[in-house]
Amino acid sequence: MMLDQDRFFPADPTTRSIARRLYKEIAELPLVCPHGHTNPAWFATNEKFTDPAELLVTPDHYILRMLVSLGIDHAMLGVATKDGAPTNIDGRQIWRLVAENFYLFRSTPVRHWMDHTLETLFGIDAPLTASNADKSYDTIAEALQTDAFRPRALYDRFNIEVIATTDSCLDDLQHHATVKDSAWKGRVIPTYRPDCVTDPDSPGFLQSLAALGDLTGEDTFTWQGLLGAHRKRRKLFIEFGATATDHGHPTALTCDLSPSECKALFADICTGRATSEQKEQFRGQMLTEMARMSLEDGLVMQLHVGSVRNHSTEIFKRFGPDMGFDIPSRVNFVHALRPLLNAHGHDPRLSLIVFTLDESVYGRELAPLAAAYPCLRLGPAWWFFDSPDGMRRYREITTETAGYYNTAGFNDDTRALPSIPARHDLARRIDCAFLARQVAEARLGEDEAAEVIVELSYHLAKRAYRLGENP
Amino acid sequence: MMLDQDRFFPADPTTRSIARRLYKEIAELPLVCPHGHTNPAWFATNEKFTDPAELLVTPDHYILRMLVSLGIDHAMLGVATKDGAPTNIDGRQIWRLVAENFYLFRSTPVRHWMDHTLETLFGIDAPLTASNADKSYDTIAEALQTDAFRPRALYDRFNIEVIATTDSCLDDLQHHATVKDSAWKGRVIPTYRPDCVTDPDSPGFLQSLAALGDLTGEDTFTWQGLLGAHRKRRKLFIEFGATATDHGHPTALTCDLSPSECKALFADICTGRATSEQKEQFRGQMLTEMARMSLEDGLVMQLHVGSVRNHSTEIFKRFGPDMGFDIPSRVNFVHALRPLLNAHGHDPRLSLIVFTLDESVYGRELAPLAAAYPCLRLGPAWWFFDSPDGMRRYREITTETAGYYNTAGFNDDTRALPSIPARHDLARRIDCAFLARQVAEARLGEDEAAEVIVELSYHLAKRAYRLGENP
């Protein structure tokens, strides 16, 4: 057994025993996965995964960046180069490289997720090292050949109740259609992600606008046509089960311009020669437009901000985006969200879930805002911070101002399907540990903590994302 | 018993027993309340409080904002609308609404304060719920009819040694006069708050300036007249026992302009058409002028910054200020305070107590500044942060740089008279817990910790606010 039954619980015996009891309340609850990046094709085709490295290493930017930071090249880890320069495609060799260097991940979440995945999925009972690399590679490769490791089987085995993918607003949703039409009972729903047409800095922005027009029959180079096209696409996503939109912006700026200002701004945007300031304004205006559409169609908004994408030009040129070189930066929500909040912040139809990579705003900005505006909910600790201490700090800093009920539960935010149970389990344990301390210090009754842990593990996510009913 | 005798103490048995011993040293010490917002009329007229909701719910913006954030309207909670639209005035109904939703406050300070108030003042021994709402309402309403719950009786029962109110510099201090002239021995003193005439953005600024002139016989539309008027008003406040001024500014900017620049700036301010920059400069200059007057008359300065007031325009329009929609924002002290500190930072006559809502400045700015300049003291964790974890973080982050003796002790900062003992008790317990960890980890001797806890609970506040003698 590599996994201690009390892992992540405080060492103090009294507190630990409370944490254990709380954990028992929720250990068997289904997983609600309202935000993530799994590939819907997996669930549509239900094909077997093949190579352990391809499944567990190459697509994981957490693993890539750590190894790169200690001097191992992306190409050695199987990442395809953009210019076709040779890359390591030997899965076993990649696996060995990771195993030899796996000590680098000590005390990081990758280590915790991997241990959990190896033991619970593949019965491997020791942390990855150079000496056990070949054996674990074989064990995993063999397992992947069985039906029990097909995507739908994993979904069922993981006790997932619902999983949302993240999909371009231009996506044809064919995989979601396949799943929907199948006899399989899994609930795989899309999320409406329109960044390619709301952010003028996204690559191919004007082509994306044109494509949006083609898909909807709207003239998306006019302001009204653009809004109409979004309405149609959102409707389609809702038909396939979507309950949310997702917006990844450099800043949290929102705007609330008059219709004529919007038209004039969009005309400049369409020229492809807008200023940085105009682009920022357009992104901000589109957030408010998305909020307005949410009043009509009920989609929950998610806003993720503060990542400086592709910080290393060299890595971006050689390998493209999502290679571990997105770096957080300082953000401001107080002034930035005000236009949207002043327009619709008290409308009970709006639900806006906000995520940050700048922990200094938890206590100063996000908790106070969420503890005032009815529309706002705090998204969970995210990306660099969905780690034991990161999630603990999130609770310690936000709870005393915003309580538990202004938070949106956990989401795993991952493209790594096998790690989903590990991530939920870790989050649940950290919440148990947090609540156990509350109980041990007589800040909350244990009966109340038992109610709260069920909320944090299950109900809050369902409510925040309006997932109550399978449509 | 709802209140555990070890509440807020660490669970580790060794540490907990140290905390208990430290707490015994200070549990009976009088309460020093050098900064707060109780109504002096209470102590002057000594009339009974009437309705439980009116006393414990409606004026409390902590309670309002949390309930509003989960979808309950201010009007349902008894808050009067500005346009006279109907509002809930049935105290029992309001109390029930709070009780039904009281689980929302789990692990927030409101919960801790309310539990303490209910048990110690009214003998109620379970947290508020829908099912006990009517009973607790009756219990409280009945108690309020007795003399033991009149304001002066509460003051005496709470073992308050001194309580400062916060008063506009235009206030006639009649209630303070009444208290002073009475046979009652309570010490209720005013605090000089001149924001209405130092902040050109405060509503009715020019009228306030005129009123200041009427009260003092000075021409307050001239620079010298303005300063002279402040001097006279400060003198009056001192006669009524004031030992401090209080300044609530959007930023910590201070300025140190020449007299001719001041005159020119003030002339522009008086036109009512000054720029934002000029207004900011005027606020900054007035802080330095107040510091200079403090050198003469000995009033301790308090500076509270970083709140974006009335963030929701809708709430402000319907209900006015102080409705839970003041949101912190990022602040900077290092450059902002420099002009004032360079002018008077080493003058032993000056005492400047600084408060922040941006925790990221504790370690980076305020502790280093307070650990260098003789005039500076750190105010306690404030507003959103006078909570168990908020106060713990304050000690953990500031102590190693600034020590204990550059801090200003606790103040309750509240308008909620019944909660005052709860707030002091919570702060004292968190300090006991912090010190107990210091002792348990051999970072401080227990005899020393016993000295320190008395300082933190009692002497530091008296010294920082120059309350040593009852004039």
Place this chain on the structure above:
Amino acid sequence: MMLDQDRFFPADPTTRSIARRLYKEIAELPLVCPHGHTNPAWFATNEKFTDPAELLVTPDHYILRMLVSLGIDHAMLGVATKDGAPTNIDGRQIWRLVAENFYLFRSTPVRHWMDHTLETLFGIDAPLTASNADKSYDTIAEALQTDAFRPRALYDRFNIEVIATTDSCLDDLQHHATVKDSAWKGRVIPTYRPDCVTDPDSPGFLQSLAALGDLTGEDTFTWQGLLGAHRKRRKLFIEFGATATDHGHPTALTCDLSPSECKALFADICTGRATSEQKEQFRGQMLTEMARMSLEDGLVMQLHVGSVRNHSTEIFKRFGPDMGFDIPSRVNFVHALRPLLNAHGHDPRLSLIVFTLDESVYGRELAPLAAAYPCLRLGPAWWFFDSPDGMRRYREITTETAGYYNTAGFNDDTRALPSIPARHDLARRIDCAFLARQVAEARLGEDEAAEVIVELSYHLAKRAYRLGENP
């Protein structure tokens, strides 16, 4: 015994016993001191220290600022005034003043360092107080008269393996030469600190440029000459054992201008009338130039940013720099480092160690950057933050993103030779405490933690600073 054998370890018995076992692994390891400010003359001349106050008080800005902040003048503590006004030069009187006020340092690192120094070096077994001041003064003064307290003897006794001083790039390194030529085996190496000629705001900048020319025979008022001069000086430092450069800049800005832009910029700098923006750009360009030279000669770069120097004009005028009035301020690394990182961030020859005084960047900026770029390492918690809780926060916030192996080990950064063992011991204990919690919560195996603690205490510093071999 004043020093508890379990000091700084968590109170929980299980965790504490793990911490003890880990500590045993490293308690006897040699001290690696790759960054500090001891005086090389001490090791060259090996003369006895004389006065306890002169050794332990007057040069220590941590002690000065705390006492000043509570109202004691620098002059009372023996600091020489710039205008020759009288200063206290009676060591015993200074020592008494410190002792009387030593309670002010409770729970600060000065207290911990002093206790450790007094007990382990001088056999004094109680914290400094007014009543034991004379006795401890005599004990120390007497010890300083013996050969066992000469600088080289202390170096040997402290089990120092290597100590780096920090030296102006204009320094003649004569003391290092003396040490090198001596029979003594101590390894005292210089560090190349070129701020006087890379920062146009440093006092006497143009004279320093001229001096650099004189030393190297280069025309240092031309861009090529300037670069050539640096290359020659760096070469000389390397000959005396240097493995690193050190850069103390107000911000982390780096630039990567074209050669012609560099020439034009430097021409303006040389006029002495450059704008603030040009000066900032020049500092930023010089960092990138230094990085380029490091590719050639292998010197490790250190970058310390975010200190507002000499915040109090009065103190600077009366006593000069380094008087405890350097105050941290907000910094940004993400955008600032990008030009340098884009130029050379993936070059395996570059090693850049970054330090911050703004803790809010640990998690948001520095850990993510260090966990991506091969050249970057996190310097340890620094200056205001090399304290028990400061170092704990550093590990808690950086480890989950950057792991242990992207950090640069500990350095004591001190000019206080007697306190060096105390500082290393404190850092090692805090790391033991951190790792013990990891083990107790089953986040890391104890065997792994035992490996990690050796890395943190010894190997990481050697590797990060390329100190592997004594040249």
